[in-house]
Amino acid sequence: MIIANSLVKSFGDSTAINGIDLQIKKGECFGLLGPNGAGKSTFINMMYGTVQRTGGNLSVFGYDPNIDSRKIKKRLGVVTQENALDESLTVFENMMIYCSFIGLPKLDRKDRINELLKYMNLSHKKDARIQMLSGGMKRRLVFVRALLGNPELLILDEPTTGLDPAVRHLLWGKVRELHANGTTIVLTTHYMHEAEVLCDRLIILNHGKIAAAGSPQKMIEEHTPGYMGIFSLDEKETIKKILSTKNNFIHHEDSSGIYLRSSTLPELTSIHSDYGLTPLQIRPSNLEDVFLKLTGQELSIDA
Ligand SMILES: Nc1ncnc2c1ncn2[C@@H]1O[C@H](COP(=O)(O)OP(=O)(O)O)[C@@H](O)[C@H]1O
Ligand SMILES: [Mg+2]
Numbered sequence: 454m455i456i457a458n459s460l461v462k463s464f465g466d467s468t469a470i471n472g473i474d475l476q477i478k479k480g481e482c483f484g485l486l487g488p489n490g491a492g493k494s495t496f497i498n499m500m501y502g503t504v505q506r507t508g509g510n511l512s513v514f515g516y517d518p519n520i521d522s523r524k525i526k527k528r529l530g531v532v533t534q535e536n537a538l539d540e541s542l543t544v545f546e547n548m549m550i551y552c553s554f555i556g557l558p559k560l561d562r563k564d565r566i567n568e569l570l571k572y573m574n575l576s577h578k579k580d581a582r583i584q585m586l587s588g589g590m591k592r593r594l595v596f597v598r599a600l601l602g603n604p605e606l607l608i609l610d611e612p613t614t615g616l617d618p619a620v621r622h623l624l625w626g627k628v629r630e631l632h633a634n635g636t637t638i639v640l641t642t643h644y645m646h647e648a649e650v651l652c653d654r655l656i657i658l659n660h661g662k663i664a665a666a667g668s669p670q671k672m673i674e675e676h677t678p679g680y681m682g683i684f685s686l687d688e689k690e691t692i693k694k695i696l697s698t699k700n701n702f703i704h705h706e707d708s709s710g711i712y713l714r715s716s717t718l719p720e721l722t723s724i725h726s727d728y729g730l731t732p733l734q735i736r737p738s739n740l741e742d743v744f745l746k747l748t749g750q751e752l753s754i755d756a
Pocket of ligand 2: 493494495534610611
């Protein structure tokens with residue numbers, strides 16, 4: 454459905470996307486992960502021609518977005534990074550304007566809006582002005598807007614950034630439902646856990662390049678297999694002693710603690726029985742660990 458080959462986007466001297474190859478299949482939930490400024494929005498915006506690529510090839514539904522952006526836009530819905538709602542109008546008025554913008558048949562508009570407001574638990578806010586809505590309600594409304602045209606491809610640019618956990622979990626449920634019903638989804642996020650929960654496959658973007666690609670599980674198995682024990686920074690001396698006698702731990706530290714990774718759980722729990730050290734946490738390693746490793750932020754304890 455989406456094919457990128459050696460895709461490049463430069464803004465003057467700076468390169469936001471620096472030679473990306475990827476394919477996204479129909480029905481997939483595909484994730485673009487990466488820190489702020491990694492190039493996620495730039496990639497998304499190139500998919501429907503809002504940003505014009507400066508090198509390589511890109512095809513969406515078989516069309517070139519630099520040429521046929523209108524044909525592409527008709528078939529997709531976007532939850533943009535910024536809400537871009539008219540604050541002075543009501544929920545219903547905002548959605549009506551969008552219906553006419555995308556050319557939805559007049560007779561269908563009201564029913565479609567009501568149906569989607571209900572789906573996103575917003576029916577009670579139909580006549581409220583946007584400025585009266587909470588951040589989470591505005592975000593749910595942007596989902597409504599993205600779904601009005603019944604898109605086969607749904608693009609979500611940081612859909613849950615800044616939202617509280619309850620709204621985040623509600624939106625995750627909706628995304629999973631849409632995915633289960635066959636909608637293809639492309640999602641950007643800097644929340645590793647979000648990508649792990651939602652995506653079939655993903656890439657980690659860093660400085661406009663792909664740092665890693667695959668299913669969340671495969672990436673963890675490949676780059677940071679095993680379990681992570683997190684210890685208090687106060688235990689530094691004891692941990693140095695452990696590391697001098699046992700060399701099967703991968704370790705790094707940051708301001709939140711000292712991290713020891715091992716391929717087996719017993720190896721980590723033995724630290725408690727052998728040295729009397731109680732970890733703050735022991736957990737299976739996750740995508741955040743992969744990300745920290747690949748972006749060079751996993752430092753040696755001596756660094
Ligand atoms: N219109 C623009 N003009 C100049 N530079 C831009 C523009 N849009 C994005 N950039 C730059 O491209 C890089 C990637 O930005 P962006 O795609 O927004 O990252 P992300 O969405 O991953 O946070 C950043 O360094 C950003 O400053
Ligand atoms: Mg962005």
